Amino acid sequence: LQNLRILEVRNCGCQNSLFSFSVGRSFVQLKEMSIINCTSLEEIIAEAKEEEVAADKIVFPQMSSLILEDLPELTSFSQKSCTFEWLSLKKMKIAGCRKLKSFTPNELDL
Numbered sequence: 001l002q003n004l005r006i007l008e009v010r011n012c013g014c015q016n017s018l019f020s021f022s023v024g025r026s027f028v029q030l031k032e033m034s035i036i037n038c039t040s041l042e043e044i045i046a047e048a049k050e051e052e053v054a055a056d057k058i059v060f061p062q063m064s065s066l067i068l069e070d071l072p073e074l075t076s077f078s079q080k081s082c083t084f085e086w087l088s089l090k091k092m093k094i095a096g097c098r099k100l101k102s103f104t105p106n107e108l109d110l
Contacts, residue, residue, distance in 0.1 A: 005062075018041060027060060070097075076103060
């Protein structure tokens with residue numbers, strides 16, 4: 001997964017989250033992420049397991065575009081209280097995410 005550059009998820013039947021915390025940390029080359037029309041998705045990156053607690057940061061050094069669209073149950077990008085770094089982010093679109101109150105617990109409310 002560390003060589004993945006473009007990730008597009010559409011119409012998935014995910015119940016709670018899309019990725020584990022450890023998978024999220026492996027997206028170091030990811031440039032574009034689009035998650036669209038996943039009606040049951042509550043968070044993108046799941047809360048870390050006990051063995052991952054010490055790792056409290058996910059860095060997306062290459063990501064320039066993030067699109068979250070038509071995710072009616074999405075409440076946050078991650079419920080885990082950690083830090084996300086978006087070093088190259090130029091485009092962010094969030095639409096149709098009516099339950100989204102904050103991006104992460106450490107972020108300001110939207």
